[in-house]
Ligand SMILES: Nc1ncnc2c1ncn2[C@@H]1O[C@H](COP(=O)(O)OP(=O)(O)O)[C@@H](O)[C@H]1O
């Protein structure tokens with residue numbers, strides 16, 4: 001086994017005239033929880049299906065554990081689990097029967113199969129509903145069962161395609177706990193989502209994809225620090241005219257605005273306060289500089305508020321589009 005769990009080289013995938021993946025390059029290390037973040041239509045499911053050997057690349061090379069997804073698809077199937085975007089369950093069968101069915105497809109049988117099914121039902125907290133028909137389950141319960149099915153043959157790489165869509169908060173927490181437990185066991189996972197909060201919270205690294213192109217790849221912290229534009233609000237009683245000009249010269253600052261607004265004072269009177277809004281590419285660096293400048297100019301700061309950037313602002317900055325459509 002090579003040093004990479006997944007290696008993608010110049011991957012292009014077309015559907016007729018439409019090019020869904022326009023030349024992707026990246027690698028995933030064993031044990032990594034790798035986020036794939038992008039809006040609807042970005043190409044996430046297409047990429048997952050290529051990795052799952054369900055779709056062939058139009059050109060380029062993709063290997064999993066150094067095996068080629070086209071030439072060694074059969075061997076690879078053994079090592080990968082897929083939790084598809086569209087739930088694939090037999091609605092008239094029970095939870096136990098669904099797991100049993102998929103387990104048999106992977107060659108499990110007898111006691112080994114029964115034990116594995118019990119273990120997975122326990123993991124997804126559906127043991128007490130094991131014998132109920134799946135069509136009585138909530139969306140979240142179906143998603144949890146979908147996850148268990150992807151794990152039935154103990155894969156080393158798990159592909160999760162939008163596992164939180166249509167999931168209630170309780171099931172959502174169950175799934176998050178399951179994913180964190182799998183990560184602790186060393187499972188490599190690719191986690192596809194269009195919710196940036198999830199990607200930011202869970203993933204070691206996040207690939208941001210848009211219109212079939214990889215536009216950024218790094219840890220959520222790095223992405224946000226390098227690219228997210230944040231806001232700093234400063235409340236002041238009076239504004240030194242030199243202050244605004246000085247703030248505008250700071251290297252990472254993009255925009256400085258000053259607004260006057262009325263605030264209730266301590267004795268019920270109305271006092272006017274000036275609010276300076278600084279838009280910056282580097283919140284932390286700018287914050288330190290702003291505090292230094294205020295000290296130097298002996299300006300008394302009434303209030304200071306920092307709105308940290310997040311992956312949504314990174315995405316907005318990279319594409320000019322909002323992540324949520
Ligand atoms: N079977 C298909 N035939 C033709 N076009 C498709 C097919 N599947 C996906 N596409 C197109 O490929 C692009 C990427 O789709 P998809 O991979 O499903 O994106 P995502 O999962 O990020 O929403 C979209 O423009 C979509 O319309």
Ligand SMILES: [Mg+2]
Nearest residue numbers: 044045046085
């Ligand atoms: Mg999709």
